[in-house]
Amino acid sequence: SAVISQKPSRDICQRGTSLTIQCQVDSQVTMMFWYRQQPGQSLTLIATANQGSEATYESGFVIDKFPISRPNLTFSTLTVSNMSPEDSSIYLCSGGGGWNTEAFFGQGTRLTVV
């Protein structure tokens, strides 16, 4: 199994600022993903973080708003840029999960934009 450390665990940010969330996996994983979870809602995939190339974004999410880095097979960052109150949510990173294998999740970052 893999352990995913995500930080910060929570933050309160001013609108118009940016926050970078870090995700560290204790072993190499081919696939890493970033999700958003609104209170009481399901997880929504933001993007797939590709090692050594640009992330693949889902419909409704763009690189300018959610730039992602994946410099190696154990680390990724998600930046929430130019934040507004609508960005208040829980952001989760995930590793693994391909082809009937386990998908592991970080503990999430609870973001509040004021």
Added chain:
Amino acid sequence: KNQVEQSPQSLIILEGKNCTLQCNYTVSPFSNLRWYKQDTGRGPVSLTIMTFSENTKSNGRYTATLDADTKQSSLHITASQLSDSASYICVVSSNTGFQKLVFGTGTRLLVSP
């Protein structure tokens, strides 16, 4: 449209009782079905992964069933404990490319003493 629907939305049971959570999906092509437990303020933790050929899979007091013909799954919790209070999320993996995960909205379970 690929969807995963869960019922009930929420459930309250007494400690020691059993309960069953339901999951219906329309994801195609199907690869596998997963059940996750998510404690408040934490990330989801995997309970089971079931492929097309598996009908039943157990993990301690958790037993998942899968009927790939009717596209239904259930998660049965036996002899519930207070620590079972959490959200339980059904996730279906689509067999396209890297296997995109489609998440249900979850069932929020409260085990009462």
